[in-house]
Amino acid sequence: MDTTALSKLTHGLYVLGAKDGDRYVGCIVDAVMQASLKPLAVAVSCMKTGYTQSCIRRTNAFSLSVLGQHVDPFVIGNFGYQSGRTVDKWAAVPFVVKDDLPFYREAVGFLTCHVVAMHEFDSHVVFMAEVVDAWQQGETCCLTYNDYQNGFKTKVMEAFSQHQQKGEQKMSEKKTAWVCTVCGYVYDGDVPFEELPDTWTCPLCGVGKELFEEREV
Ligand SMILES: Cc1cc2nc3c(=O)[nH]c(=O)nc-3n(C[C@H](O)[C@H](O)[C@H](O)COP(=O)(O)O)c2cc1C
Incomplete structure (x- = not known):
């Protein structure tokens, strides 16, 4: 069998969205097809390792945002x-929320689906779902x-990878400072805080070094 024949099948690309308690989740899928006209239904195939599919199993509802050719690659x-x-x-x-499901705002088509x-x-679970709402832009x-x-x-x-690098840069840019827990004074002296004598006191409220703590600023 020449399994590369399957790569000749044509698929679109979609953001599959779902609800997970009080937040939303989602992943990219290409394995989507219209499965019926009456009722209007789609089939979506999801790898069982994905988190989004585990949420859909609980809620029996998902959104599909159809991605256009000018989609932001990110x-x-x-x-x-x-x-x-x-x-x-x-x-x-x-994103926008409709029917308590998340939709990518810049998509070209939108479907609300009930499993x-x-x-x-x-390896996969296939959800057959009725389309209960649909619109496009x-x-x-x-x-x-x-x-x-x-x-x-x-x-x-x-x-x-640019997005990841920005995130890492932000993390490394996070600074800490010693802050007085009584009055909020932020120590910015030349001598490292750890090397100040034990007799040193807060210039604002006069409490000792032991009432300072290192915080992110
Ligand atoms: C182009 C592309 C197509 C994909 N198609 C599918 C698909 O059809 N079904 C699927 O389950 N995962 C597909 N994935 C993989 C999931 O989007 C990916 O595993 C995702 O990280 C799962 O996220 P989650 O754990 O938050 O659900 C695809 C990924 C890409 C980049």
């Missing part, structure tokens, strides 16, 4: 290269999985 890295187990992905992109059946494979064409594989992926990787 969006695909944000939702596709990391897990919602450790990151709040929606905090990094503009009516599931099929378990070893703009005239832009959709981004395909082929576009992603044939060049767009490089842009995604660049945008995502």
